[in-house]
Structure formats: C-alpha cells, structure tokens
Amino acid sequence: MSIPLEDLFNDVIAKSMRGLGLSDADLTAKSGASAEAIAAAKSGAVDDAVLLKIAPHLNLHGPSLATMAHNAWKPADLSLPGLAQFNTTYHDMTVNAYLVWDAETKNAVAFDTGADAGPMIDFIEKHGLNLSLIFLTHTHPDHIMDLAKLSADGAVTVFVHAREACAGAKTFELGETESWESGGLKIEPRSTWGHSKGGITYVVSGLSKPVAIVGDALFASSMGGGMVSFSDALATNRKEIFTLPDHTVLCPGHGPLTTVGEEKAHNPFYPEFKSHT
Structure with missing residues (x-):
C-alpha cells in the first residue's frame, strides 16, 4: 500500500x-x-x-x-525485514503504528496503536511473534486509541514519557532511562517535543538498518504542527533526528516511511541541508 x-x-x-x-x-x-x-x-x-x-x-x-x-517528489518505497507499518483510519485522516521484531527470538516491540490495533494483533499472531513492550511517541488520541486492546488491558508493559502520562502506561524520564532491550533489539529514547509536550523519538538498533520511530515530530517533506512550541519542534528534530545516519529509516505518525537522507534533501523546513549551488 x-x-x-x-x-x-x-x-x-x-x-x-x-x-x-x-x-x-x-x-x-x-x-x-x-x-x-x-x-x-x-x-x-x-x-x-x-x-x-x-x-x-x-x-x-x-x-x-x-x-x-508540483507533486514531484515522494520518498522511495522502503521495505526492511523486521519492520511493519500499520495505517488505520481516524476520522478524516489516517495514522500509523509500527511493529519491530527480532527474527531469531521472535520478540516484537510496538510503537503506538493507531486507530485500530486489530491489523497489528493479527500480524503478530500470523507470524508467531511475542509482543514484549509497547512504546508511545505521544498521547494524542489517534496514536493511542486502541491501547487497551493492544496491551491486553495491561498484560504488555507500555511506556510513555512522564510529561504525557496516560492511563495504562508506565512513565519514564530521559536521563534515568537510557535504553531498553528486547531480544536482539535495543530501543533508545530521544526527546523530540514541540508538537506535543513529551514527544519521543525511539531509535531502534538490531535490524539491518537503524530505525527511528518519530511520531508526529517529522513527516516526509514536512513536520508536525509544533502546537506546543514550533521553535522547539524544529530544534529537537535537528538535534535528535537529523544527527542520525542518513540511511536511518524514519517512521512517521502519518504519511510514508522516509529516511534521514531523503529529508535532508527534500524537507522544506530544513533548508540548511540543501545545496546552495
């Protein structure tokens, strides 16, 4: 799709x-x-x-x-073993949630729920995966709509930044939590607040390429609305996302997958990365 x-x-x-x-x-x-x-x-x-x-x-x-x-660019189609994107309908828009898993251990980690976690749950069952952890990029309703179902009413541990505490999730603070491990995966939280007050990008290593689940901090060729702080949304993206390797796969809360390199080359909000020739 x-x-x-x-x-x-x-x-x-x-x-x-x-x-x-x-x-x-x-x-x-x-x-x-x-x-x-x-x-x-x-x-x-x-x-x-x-x-x-x-x-x-x-x-x-x-x-x-x-x-x-002129609709003259979109990111190249991406397929990465161990990464699945789920796109579900929320009112008049669609929203993404993600699953990352280790092929050897079959341990899987989910990021957000989207409007309907059913497709993700079906995928987990079909591929014999074990959902070990759930992480929330932020708590806007479209991203956590089906949290109770995905977590089986709390049977799977859910993490969210302390500035966006929500029912059914354990909170963490940056600085005291450096990373989590699940099977062969390592998950590192980075603060990309500005669109929301506690927005987190999760950088996942353990697949053939690094993956960053960015929520609504960044979209292909755009970014979130910076509803809490536009200047901080721009600054935290620069500091925490654009410093990642260019081949890092970016998983936005809306729109297609992209990469750090593609966004450096094509995202209008970040002119400093473009050629000035």
Missing part, C-alpha cells in the same frame, strides 16, 4: 506562518508578494515565483516547497 504525503505544500506554508506568528500582511511586508498571491498560495494555487519569494521569510527551502507544489 502506497501512503501519500501527509501534507500539501500549502499545509507547510500554513504551519510555518502559524509557528512564526506571521499574518498575511506580515508576509506581504517581508517578501514583497501581494496579499492576493499569498492568499492564493495558502489556498493551493501553484505559482513558483510566489513560492520562491515567500519561502525564505518562512525559513523554508523554496525549491523543495515548489517541488511539493
């Missing part, structure tokens, strides 16, 4: 304007683009000249934004 990008180019514009606290009038004054042109871009009108004019004032990479507007 091919999952489309979570955001359109005008979603990126809206997120940046909201995060920076810029009105249409502010952006007009800064960029020289007309109010009408900015309103049209926010409504989805594709005009490369306008996008390239406003992007620097939104701290966005203009060419990447224009590429999004």
